[in-house]
Amino acid sequence: MxxxxxxxxxxxxxxxxxxxxxxxxxxxxxxxxxxxxxxxxxxxxxxxxxxxxxxxxxxxxxxxxxxxxxxxxxxxxxxxxxxxxxxxxxxxxxxxxxxxxxxxxxxxxxxxxxxxxxxxxxxxxxxxxxxxxxxxxxxxxxxxxxxxxxxxxxxxxxxxxxxxxxxxxxxxxxxxxxxxxxxxxxxxxxxxxxxxxxxxxxxxxxxxxxxxxxxxxxxxxxxxxxxxxxxxxxxxxxxxxxxxxxxxxxxxxxxxxxxxxxxxxxxxxxxxxxxxxxxxxxDENGEKISKSRGNGLSIDEWLHYGSQESLSLFMYQSPRKAKRLYFDVIPKNMDEYASHLKNYTKIKSNDDQSVYDNPVWHIHNGKPPEKFPEIQFSLLLNIVSATNSESKEVLWGFLNSYYDSLTLNENRDAIDNMIGFAINYFNHFVKPNKQYRQANQSEEVALRELLEILNKFEGVTDPEIIQTEIYRIGKEHKFEPLRDWFSSIYEILLGQKDGPRFGSFVLIYGIENTKKLIKDALAGNLVVSS
Missing domain, CATH: 3.40.50.620 (HUPs)
Known part of the structure; x- marks a missing residue:
């Protein structure tokens, strides 16, 4: 021992x-x-x-x-x-x-x-x-x-x-x-x-x-x-x-x-x-969940919006800490599971004891899957949000345009399940609460610069290059703190308070689609449609 x-x-x-x-x-x-x-x-x-x-x-x-x-x-x-x-x-x-x-x-x-x-x-x-x-x-x-x-x-x-x-x-x-x-x-x-x-x-x-x-x-x-x-x-x-x-x-x-x-x-x-x-x-109100009251979240409900692994991760984390169990914790646990699995694949071949401190060892009894989809659930959720699409085929089209076929085919079932979860989650929790707003004067100037910069990214495959430029625009236009710039992007373009790393979003959603999204937002079309 x-x-x-x-x-x-x-x-x-x-x-x-x-x-x-x-x-x-x-x-x-x-x-x-x-x-x-x-x-x-x-x-x-x-x-x-x-x-x-x-x-x-x-x-x-x-x-x-x-x-x-x-x-x-x-x-x-x-x-x-x-x-x-x-x-x-x-x-x-x-x-x-x-x-x-x-x-x-x-x-x-x-x-x-x-x-x-x-x-x-x-x-x-x-x-x-x-x-x-x-x-x-x-x-x-x-x-x-x-x-x-x-x-x-x-x-x-x-x-x-x-x-x-x-x-x-x-x-x-x-x-x-x-x-x-x-x-x-x-x-x-x-x-x-x-x-x-x-x-x-x-x-x-x-x-x-x-x-x-x-x-x-x-x-x-x-x-x-x-x-x-x-x-x-x-x-x-x-x-x-x-x-x-x-x-x-x-x-x-x-x-x-x-x-x-x-x-x-x-x-x-x-x-x-x-x-x-x-x-x-x-539950959502901070009260103890009860079988007789039926408050909180059921197993069936979680599994309609997230994977078994994400539910097991939620159970693993901080068992001595009181935790709010409601629908809004699901996307975070979906992404964190993928991150833990990615880290596990990096260390497991080194006979490193840190594998036992990784949650996925416990979720899978020491036998996690060797392959994993390098696609964030939150990113998929925001692609669904941007397109308002309920079609898996449409969403697969966006993924096929960015990821190589080998990556997608190795994880096809897992990705397809993630798309299904994202559609379900969007329809029940995101769509009813989407609220676009018009850009103010300083935000409009910054978004027009972003629109112009996107023309230079045709053929770019590294999302960090785009992300760096988005950071630069936010700093130059004096958004303080800088996260306010990203909040503006999400609220104006997606009608929600937060979202994915925008560089990754741009590459998967597509340069031309993102440009159209910005133009529609600046023209007030998104506010009207919502």
Whole structure:
């Protein structure tokens, strides 16, 4: 492991912590990584992010151990949890509201596709994970409870009932302290999960005793085989032991719960897993994203406007920093992925450890593609913006006029996907907000000089030559700061606040097309057309 000690990438830092903790574990049993998912609403991108990040740690661990330790990823669904609130973003809400309080696998699917709402959401998540090619074992809480696979650990919870109550009670409000029990009986008549005071427990008969809130009569329930479930902190601890979990990360909002669940796990003679606390994703308004509210950004939505790799890069970067998760982060992550991949191809042949600090190693599990399109997504987006075209063929025409056929053919599928993403993004987010403006007097003088200079660039293939001249014009016309000159170009010619390196734009869009764009802007045609 000394060979990797200087690697600063956070998945390696986490993997080294885990290895130090379990290094003395003997035998051939796999090291188990877990992610948990509560299917009370449609899976959001935060759920996906936890899986992606856990896989990155798992991959780093396998590298550290040279694959000498078996590993396994478990994706666990808490689908036996009760539906406490009808999500805002589902159909047939009146129908679903009649099943409040029942386990999610007993609530009808509002979409009419599966046997239950829980099964629908489970399959939605699995389809995303499969699309990314992840290797995982999916476990349903309902299946494990009802099949008896949790029975032995449930008995240990029952045997330590009062100790667990004493651990949890200090964090509860006063009215809940006296009624709290780790067990939630399930009504055999209504199927509802009861959150009631447990009056007594019988270790020998494996039963709990309470007053049925529907009939107001004394009732008893055996805790085994899915007749009862655990409150979630005890449930978390129970499955850590039952499934022999070695590593699980969680959000900043669960720090106290991790502490409580770890105490419970130790009480039942289990070992809490190594953990990692990540910050939460925020929506466009800076609020925490929620499955039940459906705010933020869905996985489907990101993949309509950007690549899988750009989404994985977003998840990799700064996991301990709260990040705004909205559509406007997609172009930046598309371009940054391409930049990281380009850097990786330069260093990978040198056996340089810096490959492990490059995000693409983690995104592709050490096997990034050898070829990459040297075309910025933001540049494509602005070609779409300048042409207002929804035709891939038209956009390919611009690329064919500048790039050599070998470069394009080697990356044809990736480039074609990028063009599709650019068209989708433009239509939904750029086009509705385009706002051209007329050039003021000083801007008009500078643009006329740019128009004149473009005549000298016929046959030029280096965008930096054009970029240098654009810089010169901005300086000579005393734009302060210089970025105001480029902002003027984007606002006047493209109707937006920012854009690509204009030298590259000119070469791909074409000298004559750019000249026409400037002439139309100076004549006021673009302001009229917008």
């Amino acid at each position: 000394d060979y990797y000690k200087n690697i600063k990438a956070w998945p390696f830092v986490e993997a080294k912590k885990l290895l130090e903790k379990i290094d003395n574990i003997e035998g051939d049993n796999p090291i188990i990584f877990e992610t948990g998912y509560g299917p009370s609403g449609l899976p959001h991108i935060g759920t996906f992010g936890e899986v992606v990040r856990t896989i990155m740690v798992k991959n780093a661990f396998e590298k550290l151990t040279n694959n000498l330790r078996k590993t396994k990823l478990i994706c666990f669904s808490d689908d036996m949890d009760a539906l406490r609130k009808v999500p805002d973003n589902i159909p047939n809400q009146d129908k679903i509201s009649k099943h409040l309080g029942k386990p999610l696998t007993e609530v009808p699917d509002p979409f009419g596709e599966y046997a239950s709402f829980g099964e629908h959401n489970n399959n939605k998540l699995k389809s995303f994970l499969d699309e990314f090619g992840f290797d995982y074992e999916f476990i349903s809480s309902t299946n494990y409870y009802k099949s008896g696979l949790f029975n032995n650990t449930l008995i240990e919870i029952l045997n330590n009932h009062e100790k667990i109550r004493d651990i949890v009670k200090p964090i509860l409000r006063s009215e809940r302290r006296e009624t709290y029990s780790p067990f939630l009986p399930i009504c055999p008549d209504t199927g509802q999960v009861f959150q009631v005071k447990i009056d007594n427990v019988d270790v020998d008969s494996k039963k709990i005793f309470y007053v049925n809130p529907v009939t107001n009569k004394p009732a008893e329930t055996e805790i085994l085989n899915g007749n009862a479930k655990l409150q979630w902190r005890a449930d978390w601890a129970m499955r850590w032991k039952a499934l022999s979990i070695h590593y699980e990360m969680s959000g900043k909002d669960l720090i106290d719960s991790v502490r409580i669940s770890s105490q419970i796990c130790r009480v039942i003679n289990g070992t809490p897993p190594e953990g990692f606390t990540y910050e939460l994703f925020l």
